[in-house]
Amino acid sequence: MKEREAESMNDQNEKIRKIFADVLGIPVEKIDDDLQYNSIPEWDSIAHMALITALDKSFDIMIETEDIIDMSSFGKAKEILQKYEVVL
Amino acid sequence: MNLERFFQEEPFAWGADEKNGILSDALWKLTEKHRKACEMYRRILEALPNGTFNSKRIDQVPTLPIGLFKRYDLKSVSPKAVVRVLTSSGTTSQTVSRIFLDKETSVLQTKALTCIMRSFIGPKRLPMILVDSQNVLERKDSMNARGAGLVGLSLFGRDHFYMLDESMRVRWEELGAFLKEHAGEKILIFGFTSMIWQYFLEEARAGKRDISVRNGLLVHGGGWKKLQSLGISNDEFKKAIRNQFQIEQIHNFYGMAEQVGSIFMECERGYLHVPNCSDIIIRDGRSLEALRNRKKGIIQVLSVLPQSYPGHSLLTEDEGMIEGEDDCRCGRKGKYFQVLGRLPQVELRGCSDVYAYGESH
Numbered sequence: 001m002k003e004r005e006a007e008s009m010n011d012q013n014e015k016i017r018k019i020f021a022d023v024l025g026i027p028v029e030k031i032d033d034d035l036q037y038n039s040i041p042e043w044d045s046i047a048h049m050a051l052i053t054a055l056d057k058s059f060d061i062m063i064e065t066e067d068i069i070d071m072s073s074f075g076k077a078k079e080i081l082q083k084y085e086v087v088l
Numbered sequence: 089m090n091l092e093r094f095f096q097e098e099p100f101a102w103g104a105d106e107k108n109g110i111l112s113d114a115l116w117k118l119t120e121k122h123r124k125a126c127e128m129y130r131r132i133l134e135a136l137p138n139g140t141f142n143s144k145r146i147d148q149v150p151t152l153p154i155g156l157f158k159r160y161d162l163k164s165v166s167p168k169a170v171v172r173v174l175t176s177s178g179t180t181s182q183t184v185s186r187i188f189l190d191k192e193t194s195v196l197q198t199k200a201l202t203c204i205m206r207s208f209i210g211p212k213r214l215p216m217i218l219v220d221s222q223n224v225l226e227r228k229d230s231m232n233a234r235g236a237g238l239v240g241l242s243l244f245g246r247d248h249f250y251m252l253d254e255s256m257r258v259r260w261e262e263l264g265a266f267l268k269e270h271a272g273e274k275i276l277i278f279g280f281t282s283m284i285w286q287y288f289l290e291e292a293r294a295g296k297r298d299i300s301v302r303n304g305l306l307v308h309g310g311g312w313k314k315l316q317s318l319g320i321s322n323d324e325f326k327k328a329i330r331n332q333f334q335i336e337q338i339h340n341f342y343g344m345a346e347q348v349g350s351i352f353m354e355c356e357r358g359y360l361h362v363p364n365c366s367d368i369i370i371r372d373g374r375s376l377e378a379l380r381n382r383k384k385g386i387i388q389v390l391s392v393l394p395q396s397y398p399g400h401s402l403l404t405e406d407e408g409m410i411e412g413e414d415d416c417r418c419g420r421k422g423k424y425f426q427v428l429g430r431l432p433q434v435e436l437r438g439c440s441d442v443y444a445y446g447e448s449h
Binding site: 038045046049053056062063064065066068069 | 171191194195198199202206211212213225239240242243244246247248
């Protein structure tokens, strides 16, 4: 992988992490691919919709209902966002 | 339990021949599962007359009165597996139902709801107005049916706008701005029936507010009991909403905290429809015998969703009548029915009545 691509991937990765941290109100360090929906009190169904809204807005996309349901971890969220051509 | 087949097809695609075998199988398996996993449920079943368990018929699946969930903590999973305790609304002195959801059940509920809602509103998330106050969502430890309904339906919307402020007054200015921003778009409006009536319609009438939501698609439910006590029928509700806001598409739904997800949606012909993953039986109030179509009786609701609590077959406290099966003029298959009211001598209860009685759970 070219250096620049790797860099941009990292940027996007960090952007998504930051959105998660901001919306859930937890430190960025606590967010890794294994962080699961409903595994911490901060990430409940209400926060989940807030996350979707934030992701929609930040990347100017509209995540489909089915993907909202599938977004069961931070890792999964990144995977889903690829579908919407959010460069990763 | 693998229930994927219930959600793979259109939720109203199965005719009786196709549905009954699959549904009966799933419901009896659930009965067995809960019998093994829930001590209280097992004891209740043991107290029932013999012979019941050799049957494969849906109308023989043991049924619990819905009120049991108010008195007992019925669950089929360990406390550690519980991801959410859902509480039904309660009014006056009575206690509320407590429904224990594990991850599996909660996922199934969302799947069923998505499947049903999408067949009515389409695949795209719509700009959404919630006729409620965002404050309802503030308590995180346990959620009442009203909050769960709001969050659950939020999945089908975007740019969510809670149109009531914390003192349940309409935010008229923001509402106007929202409608302007989404002019020409289809807008999803969701709320509980009595709240829409009391806090939106009556306020608009009193303040002579001309708000038109021609492209609106209104989904409402949960509060018809309150309206019934005011003598307002579903038809009158629709007419009033159409007159005031020009909303053409209006769908009532019937559902309960004890079986979240498998809701019954009102079709274009005005009937509530039973989706693939659930069933309705009307029973005689005295003998509890299953009644034929077009006979009034107590509504029994069956659903394949409840995995973590024995709530897959419940006798409600509502009166209803099945109109027919597989032949509604709207084109949907399955049973279609009407809810006629509350059985006499049971306390008033409906998720959206909570606020009216000044208490939230």
